[in-house]
Amino acid sequence: MLLLWGLTVTGAYLLTEYLGHTLEHGHAAVLWTWAGMMTMPLVASLLLGHRANALVWVWAGATVLAMVENFGVHIIEAKPLMHFSYHTLWFLFGAAGFxxxxxxxxxxxxxKLYAGATLLNLLGAALLLVAPNLLKGYQYVAxxxxxxxxxxLDVPLRRRHEQQAAQ
Incomplete structure (x- = not known):
């Protein structure tokens, strides 16, 4: 499950960066790309059902809420919220989740891995709040x-921890 989430999140952000550079007004394409990419781990989480731990459900729920917020901002064309919703929010979302x-x-x-990821996401959010264009063109790669x-990176760490715990 962790591998699937990691691959889809990485892929979705890289596709977002690509679409942002190739489409003049790509918000809808990005939103639908995310909806499609996140459907995979969300459905996998649902299929796990009661075997999924609370962490899986927290991430699944938070992902759905953040995507609904992004779609809402797009649908009502809330231009003042768009930069925050499509950029800063995702760093804050990552910081809270990690x-x-x-x-x-x-x-x-x-x-330590997730604490470091928390700090990096907070740094990204702070940079976007202070200088909104600082990461322009690279924010989704970031x-x-x-x-x-x-x-x-957690996939091998988790396996190693589980092996050590079994010994």
Whole structure:
């Protein structure tokens, strides 16, 4: 499950960056790309049902809420909220999610990984609040690095922790 989330998040952010550079008004394309990409881990989470832990449900719920907010801003064309919703919100979302993850995962290496991801996401959000154009053209690559990559790095850390716990 962790691998699927990591791959889809990384892929969705990289596709977002690509679409942002190739389409003049790509908001709808980006939103539908995210909806399609996030459907995979969300459906996988639903299929796990009661076997999924609380962490999976927190991330699934938060992802749905953030996407609904983005679609809402797009539909009502709330131009003053668009920059925050499409950019800063995703760093804040990542910071909150990774802070929660750092608090609940087992293993010190995993806790450190997610605490570091929390700090990097907070830094990204702060940069966008202070200088909205600072990461322009690279922000979704940055998001792929600070949100998707930590989940991918956690896959071997989780396996190692589970092996150590079994011994």
């Amino acid at each position: 802070a929660y993850t750092a608090a609940v995962v087992d293993g010190s290496a995993r806790k 998001l792929a690095l600070v949100q998707g990559v930590p989940m991918l």
